[in-house]
Amino acid sequence: MAPSITRLSDTQLDAMMRVYDGAIAAKRRQTLLGFAILAIAVAIAAQVGEVDLAKFGANLHRFGDYVVRLAHLENGAPVLSDVREWFWGVRRWLWLLGETILIAYMGTLMGALGGLVLCFFSARNLMGNGTVRFATKRFLEVCRTVPEMVFALIFVIAFGLGPVPGVLALAVHSTGALGKLFCEVVENIDMKPVDGVKANGGSWVEVVRFAALPQVLSNFASYTLLRFEINVRGAAVMGFVGAGGIGQDLMEAIRKFYYSDVSALLVLIVGTVMVIDLLTERLRHALLGLERA
Template structure:
């Protein structure tokens, strides 16, 4: 009452609102500071557990630079475009490019086949793993937990196990990548299905359609463009993954890269890495163009 008597323009409702706003802002500031303190504490604990100490980093960085300086080829401009027998030429740097190109093709084929297999299995399982259209609770739980198990284990761990089972070669790599792809795509696909419009689904079911018919004719046409986008993105990821699992004998260019690293053929390391980077960039560009074109036509 005194505030109102002293200031005829004061409004108690506005004053209470401003006080509540200031209190809310102070509370938000306290919560933000508390969250920041917890984040910093977690970061420090993680750094301590992983032994990421400033002294270790400072000691290791020069050695990293030294290693990279060794893999840089000794190219000389005067003989840059000479034949492969001339040291300092590009041809001598990539003197095994034909073999590496075939291994890169094998790597891309491994990624393509694994993506196709994993995508097909994920396409089936995603409908069971979608909460909104799952046939029952048990099918939902089993499909979800199965997809989680498949994507939790890294491809290289699968490859280690499968190399023992199938022997050294691309088959182990294809199966390993396909298993992880199934888990990853199954989750993404199921999330897309859960965001689909259920009116067509309800119409198909009301007309006497089976659960499978509802998934095929009511849900799949809606989600197919997103499925295709995720599938192409996964193919790009699998090309990179296929380049790594060769380190454990699962075929592809990774196996050759592991050999030259183990034998300290420094210039060959940089040549193979550059070829991998070039192929991955090319596949990414082509896949991006294909994805935009197909998705655009599907939504037109």
């Protein structure tokens, strides 16, 4: 038996169409208003930032000229025509690159340990003391809000030039960033094991150790690897303020207009970051696959 089809009268159809047209018109007005607000915000930002489009257009060719100059040696020949001359300082640069990776590794490790400890104190489902939770969250916010370069400058003044300020700067910033991510993971755990440990008279530390930690370790490791990728990039520029690594030689080459050295150092840094990104990506996917299994 064929289903019956309800037919509306012309009056009902007209009323529905008017409502539909009104909704479409309201949506269009909201879209136009959003674009207008965005345009006003961009105009205000340009005014405050003293953006001069005429000056920008007049000097845009200099960027292209600089990029082209990076692809040539000091004698004007293309860099690929004499790779040995291009990478004349490869032994020193590889040593500094290894130092950069170690700075990122130590900074990530210390930051992960700090975030691991503090995340449980800031998790709403595990820490019942509101004062402790509030203080911990504010501390993590301070750690991740201040840029690494600012921390690096502070630690350079305190401890002098070298890799130690870079490690400490990355460690402090990573503690804040990873602590936030770890806390969100902890707040989404299954509470049944937590209730079970509490029911058997377990202390807060035992609840964290036996009920919460086993559920979050794989996610913690995945976030730590992701942070290591970010810190390798951050450590590469720590040398700009004297905090060790290959960034110091890169800044010196830029200041002295050693174009071929700049391009060689950039190739080494970009290549290293790409390899590390690929390796850590595979490790993170493997960890997440184990967790799903």
